[in-house]
Amino acid sequence: MENIIWTTGHRLKFGNIIHSENCFVLDENGNRLVDLESGVWCTSVGHNNKRINKLIASQINRITHTGFCYCHPAVSEVSQKVLEITGLIGGKCEFLCSGSEAVELGLRIARSIVEKPLALTFSDAYFGAYGEAAKRPKDSWFVYNRFHCACASEETGCLGECDDFQNIPFEKIGIFLFEPGSSSGLVRFASVELIQKVAARVRANGGLVMANEITTGAGRTGKWFGYQHYYILPDIVAMGKGIGNGYPVSITAISAEVARKLGEAHFLYAQSHQNDPLGAMVAGEVISIIKEDQLLEKCNEIGNFLLESLRRLKKEFPVIKEVRGRGLMLAIEFEQDALMIYEELLKKGFIVCWRPNTEVLRLDPALTIEKTTFDDFLNAFGQVLENVSEKKHSVC
Numbered sequence: 001m002e003n004i005i006w007t008t009g010h011r012l013k014f015g016n017i018i019h020s021e022n023c024f025v026l027d028e029n030g031n032r033l034v035d036l037e038s039g040v041w042c043t044s045v046g047h048n049n050k051r052i053n054k055l056i057a058s059q060i061n062r063i064t065h066t067g068f069c070y071c072h073p074a075v076s077e078v079s080q081k082v083l084e085i086t087g088l089i090g091g092k093c094e095f096l097c098s099g100s101e102a103v104e105l106g107l108r109i110a111r112s113i114v115e116k117p118l119a120l121t122f123s124d125a126y127f128g129a130y131g132e133a134a135k136r137p138k139d140s141w142f143v144y145n146r147f148h149c150a151c152a153s154e155e156t157g158c159l160g161e162c163d164d165f166q167n168i169p170f171e172k173i174g175i176f177l178f179e180p181g182s183s184s185g186l187v188r189f190a191s192v193e194l195i196q197k198v199a200a201r202v203r204a205n206g207g208l209v210m211a212n213e214i215t216t217g218a219g220r221t222g223k224w225f226g227y228q229h230y231y232i233l234p235d236i237v238a239m240g241k242g243i244g245n246g247y248p249v250s251i252t253a254i255s256a257e258v259a260r261k262l263g264e265a266h267f268l269y270a271q272s273h274q275n276d277p278l279g280a281m282v283a284g285e286v287i288s289i290i291k292e293d294q295l296l297e298k299c300n301e302i303g304n305f306l307l308e309s310l311r312r313l314k315k316e317f318p319v320i321k322e323v324r325g326r327g328l329m330l331a332i333e334f335e336q337d338a339l340m341i342y343e344e345l346l347k348k349g350f351i352v353c354w355r356p357n358t359e360v361l362r363l364d365p366a367l368t369i370e371k372t373t374f375d376d377f378l379n380a381f382g383q384v385l386e387n388v389s390e391k392k393h394s395v396c
Helices: 050-059 073-086 099-113 192-204 256-265 277-292 295-316 338-347 371-395
Strands: 017-021 024-027 032-035 092-096 118-122 141-144 173-178 208-213 236-239 250-254 320-326 329-334 360-363
Touching: 032 371, 050 277, 073 092, 073 250, 073 277, 092 099, 092 277, 099 173, 099 208, 099 236, 099 250, 099 256, 173 192, 192 208, 250 256, 277 295, 295 320, 295 329, 295 371, 329 338, 338 360, 338 371
Parallel strands: 118 141, 118 173, 173 208, 208 236
Antiparallel strands: 017 024, 024 032, 092 250, 236 250, 320 329, 329 360
16 A cells, blocks of 8 residues: 555555445455444445445436536436525535535635625634635634633533623624534534524624534434534535535535525636536435435434443443534543554454544444444443453553
């Protein structure tokens, strides 16, 4: 693997994975691993999903890419499906390739129609690999640390009941860019009170609310989108990862009012892969699978089971500091030894996400995972925790 550029910050553990099935990946020798990361949190309806494969095989023999002056009718049809699940009825969509692109496009759209100079977000938010939202220049962003204020609760941070909140310069803020729960991979959820207060203040001054649903969308949290847990409807929604089940497609969706203002602003944005039919069709099929297979309900059921099971293990093993989760997006924070536990789980055939330079392991399995797979994981995880505990006692 010496000729591969590997800059992710994550350690390459297996260079011989050649096959997959739902929540499992297999190496060239037939050894099977349970993928509780769903790739890079992408395969929402499972690796090697036969419905997705069938659609791709059919469409790839017709047309996969379109130009600047012609378009496939399926792009409009899938847009309608996206607008229905987002609640942005009457709005518009643009299909791109990556989550970073979708966030950047959404921000550019917002910048083109708001006059106030600042965008507001939280310090633990992550918006992609490049662009303005990734850099957050100080002259055009106000970054609020919701965990360092007088009213911060231990779990959710600021409640909007302190001087720090009142000192946010809302009179200058035109955009609130909200990441509802991923928290740069740490899985931390802001309070409903805070989000509703921020959204109300920004909108009262003529601003827009944009949700980054790259990680929390496509059913990951037990609802179609993470913002639905906060009872708000954004003006702009960026989605990626799970909406393509591993196929590189992302979407920026905007409300009818934003679309109207965008037309007046004569906004222009062009790139090579824009509203390609194959990507749009894959996204449409992912939506259909989640609906028809009732995966939101399954996500809540299995997610609640896993959350409670992990919390029981926390009571038994003090090395677990905290367990956080919503749907099938969960984080286990340790007092120490997260990397050791990650390595031991790999040896037992379970891939989880270790957040580099943290004591956090993250679980984001496909929504199609079976409860029996989690039974196996919990058994293996318990054994690993027992072994870690015994090693600590023997050293003492």
